[in-house]
Amino acid sequence: MPNQPQREIPPDRALLYYAGMLLTAVGMLLFLSVFVSGCMNFGNFDHFEERARGEMARAFGGMVLMAVGQGMRALGAAGLAGSGVVLDPQKARKDLEPWSRSAGGMLADALDEAGLAKTTDAPAPPPVVKVRCRGCAALNDEHAKFCNQCGQPV
Numbered sequence: 772m773p774n775q776p777q778r779e780i781p782p783d784r785a786l787l788y789y790a791g792m793l794l795t796a797v798g799m800l801l802f803l804s805v806f807v808s809g810c811m812n813f814g815n816f817d818h819f820e821e822r823a824r825g826e827m828a829r830a831f832g833g834m835v836l837m838a839v840g841q842g843m844r845a846l847g848a849a850g851l852a853g854s855g856v857v858l859d860p861q862k863a864r865k866d867l868e869p870w871s872r873s874a875g876g877m878l879a880d881a882l883d884e885a886g887l888a889k890t891t892d893a894p895a896p897p898p899v900v901k902v903r904c905r906g907c908a909a910l911n912d913e914h915a916k917f918c919n920q921c922g923q924p925v
């Protein structure tokens with residue numbers, strides 16, 4: 772395994788993803804087969820009720836398989852946290868990392884930038900206070916005792 776296995780989607784999750792995909796495909800085939808056999812038997816009303824019941828079961832089973840397959844895929848792709856099963860943000864961040872990295876690392880970049888912006892924000896410089904001379908209206912430093920223009924005490 773590479774040096775940073777925590778940065779890759781764990782193999783069990785990848786397996787879950789592909790198993791979910793397979794399950795979805797099987798469910799879809801099962802579901803579609805109902806319509807195919809329905810078309811082939813169109814106009815044939817022998818044992819109609821019996822067949823209809825079997826097809827209903829197949830259609831329903833197909834739908835369930837597809838739903839479960841989709842759920843497994845979502846879990847495999849984003850992890851428990853990413854798919855909303857676990858709401859611990861610390862865990863979510865870790866689970867989502869391979870995902871956000873595959874998306875160009877935009878999420879990570881945004882998070883890094885936000886952190887960087889916060890740390891490099893220099894403390895605001897103290898406000899410069901000037902005192903206007905009453906005699907000549909020149910601006911003097913706030914601690915000046917005498918005006919730098921006319922020499923009057925400020």
Ligand SMILES: [Zn+2]
Nearest residue numbers: 904907918921
């Ligand atoms: Zn002055």
